[in-house]
Amino acid sequence: MLRFLAKRLVSGLSLLFVISTATYFLIYSSSSNIAINILGEGATPDQIKLKDAQLGLNQPLTTRYLHWLQHALTGNFGISWINNDSVVSEIARRLPVTLTLVLIAIALAALFATILGTLAAVRGGWIDKCVQIGGVLGFAIPGFLLAILLIEFLAIKHHIFPATGWVKFGDSPYNWLRSITLPIVSLVLATVTSAAQQIRSAVKTVLERDFVRTLTSRGLSRREIILRHVLRSAAPTGLTVLSLQFIGMLGGTVIIEHIFALPGMGDLAVNATTSSDTPLIMGIVVFTVIIVIIVNLVVDLLNGWLNPKVRVQ
Amino acid sequence: MNSKRKLGALLSAPLALVFSLVGVSSSHAAAPTLTIGSMTDIKSWDPSQAHLGHMVPMYQAAYDTFFLRDSSGNIQPDLVKSWRWDATNLNLQMQLQSGVKFTDGESWDSAAAVANLDNNRKGNGPDAAQLSAITSETIDGPLALTVHLQSVNPALLTYLAGSSGFVGAPKLLGTPALAAAPVGTGAYIYNAAASSKGSKYVFTANPNYWNKSEQKFSSVTFLVLLDITARLNALVSGQVDATLLSVQTAPAAKAAGLTLHENFTDVSNIQLFDRAGAKIKALGDVRVRQAMNYAIDRAALLKADQNGIGAATEQMFGPNSGAYLASLDSAYPYDPAKAKALLAAAGYPKLTIPMPDISFNDPTLQAFLTQYYAAVGITIQWVSGSPANYVSDQKSGKDAASWFQLFQGSPWEEIQLIAAPNATWNVFGSTDPKIARYITQIQDNPKQINTYATQINQELVSQAWYVPLFRLSQQFFTGSHVTVVPEPAQAVPSLFNYSPVA
Secondary structure (H helix, E strand, C coil), X not given: CHHHHHHHHHHHHHHHHHHHHHHHHHHHHHCCCHHHHHHCCCCCHHHHHHHHHHHCCCCXXXXXXXXHHHHHCCCCCCECCCCCCEHHHHHHHHHHHHHHHHHXXXXXXXXXXXXXXXXXXXXXXXXXXXXXXXXXXXXXXXXXXXXXXXXXXXXXXCCCCCCCCCCCCCCCHHHHHHHHHHHHHXXXXXXXXXXXXXXXXXXXXXXXXXXHHHHHHCCCCHHHHHHXXXXXXXXXXXXXXXXXXXXXXXXXXXXXXXXXXXXXXXXXXXXXXXXXXXXXXXXXXXXXXXXXXXXXXXXXXXXXXXXXXXXXX | CCHHHHHHHHHHHHHHHHXXXXXXXXXXXXXXXXXXXXXXXXXXXXXXXXXXXXXXXXXXXXXXXXXXXXXXXCEEECCEEEEEEXXXXXXXXXXXXXXXXXXXXXXXXXXXXXXXXXXXXXXXXCCHHHHCCEEEEEEEECCEEEEEECCCCCCHHHHHCCCCCECECHHHCCCHHHHHCCCECCCEEECCCCXXXXXXXXXXXXXXXXXHHHCXXXXXXXXXXXXXXXXXXXXXXXXXXXXXXXXXXXXXXXXXXXXXXXXEEEEEXXXXXXXXXXXXXXXXXXXXXXXXXXXXXXXXXHHHHHCCCCEECCCCCCCCCCCCCHHHHHCCCCCHHHHHHHHHXXXXXXXXXXXXXXXXXXXXXXXXXXXXXXXXXXXXXXXXXXXXXXXXXXXXXXXXXXXXXXXXXXXXXXXXXXXXXXXXXXXXXXXCHHXXXXXXHHHHCHHHHHHHHHHHHHHHHHCCCEEEEEEEEEEEEECCCEEXXXXXXXXXXXXXXXXXXX
């Protein structure tokens, strides 16, 4: 297990290094004059020169990169060129918003997808048909469209939930719950049907295996077979699907955060990119890659716990 | 308990929760409050980092300015009670308001005025260049000072009534503390505890405000709503009292019974930077530039691109500028035959002009421009680039022509934006002897600025330095609890122009 963890850690760090380096050089190769982007169209040549010096843009690119890397290794990602806040504080302020949405959405999606997928595989009939059709619709209908429809009915027409905004849990748990309900419902609806479809297929495959017939012939109840044995065997597929959807959601929350005006990471990433705020872009890339690495590691560990064969492999 | 009862019990709890989430619509407090949806976020609260346009009302909550522009655009006293230019128009004597204090206890006096002028002109902010004519200040008394200029600047009072005139607590100027939270003499005090950076900024009424008539709300909140759909939803659902929408979303707001306060601040235009023909020889010929003006059906373009909302125009100066001539709006009527004749006479029956791609911003406009110019023999070669670098790429001088949307301000602001040799958008440094002469005459006789600016306007039109298309209508809406009077040449209304509706 320790060897496994060490291997994953090394490969994760290598991935982090490659992505962050490539991002750094790509940002600078595509940007023309960052000082003008920051100062605006009215900037004079003297102002531009001063800003370039303030931001270190008059130094060679490799020098700037090594300077950034040296500080990043100590957890210092610099100061946002636009907001003048430390990158770490900016991300620390925004990350909980996105993680709250994504974690709750993925937990709910996992719960409902497992229930629906299992029912569809076990009972078949109209539930199965609904899940299959829902899977197609889930791919076809974008999440932001669902969000707009939910806002129209539940926020504008009936004032049940707020149309925009984020309330901190500490300020008012009740209003926090109201502010996250519609964004989370949008995210769940967009992912639950496709996840249910995948889990349905995995459960159906396991149900056709010999060991299920054996357990049935030994007199175990259908419920026990499904809950204790079938789901456990089908879990790796479900975990993989959900982990991919989690990672997809991290990027996919951009539109949801924009529509609901939520101060999350997606919103931050878009603003940082359009403003050419390089320290912030680099901080976001690094933190996102770290989250992806952690998610993949957790999924691997869970798969190993669920399925001893994986541990041997 | 049988399984159906178990199921009922299991479902009743979440159902109870769902029903308990039925929200009550927000009711307004007994004292009127104001919530504005802002399409931009504040980067720094330091007054030196303020920028004209959409973030002005946010700064206005905590900061007063040296002067005030009223809803007609006229300069009025604010922190400066009275003022006088000397005969050279290079020295501005100011008498300051007495009895004004910053919310950190410091006093507003001539030392504070000097500190703020120096901070705003040296802070390397986006509008620092507006005060570049100021060389120094002299303190004449506790509430009196003189500002010295190296060259005549007829727009100085306008600048000091706007983004270059915000006044912060002197001891905090340039510090991270002021960048994080504003401290001024303004009508409202920043409530950091209730605010959330990037999302919501809350201000409560300053109990010691020196100008009570301008303080009409018990609190002012700005919600940062960068997305236009979010702004529309927030306004229609009553979360905000006022916000800027667009010509596309305006019908939905009108259908919801919201009130439109229309204002015109920008002009959509094609900038023909290369008037000397350095990169594209053809653009050096005035007949080619005039042809590019005749080739466009502005009325049809306005209908297609802006739902007919706005005003077709053939001049860069706006109607409120003092330099506007109604006759110039028929200088280049739509005439493709004339455009072709001019191009042929100039020796360019077929011409290719590269321009930066604008499909990321306005694909309709790009499609129509392509079509109009193709009809007269001009092929526009749209060159892809990063939207984030659109402005800096234009300023770099690599494009001979490009589309943009420019502010229409007071005459001197406009001259410094589009006409002077070193104007912000005179990227290739084009010169014209008549324009140069009129600029000199303005500096010699600032009181005659409208007369000479009108001449500059006429010269710009006859020389076709630009292809103005239409003036853009700012679609600013309010709900039922507030009303507002927009002022000319400002993208969104000033905070002090809002009033509660009884």
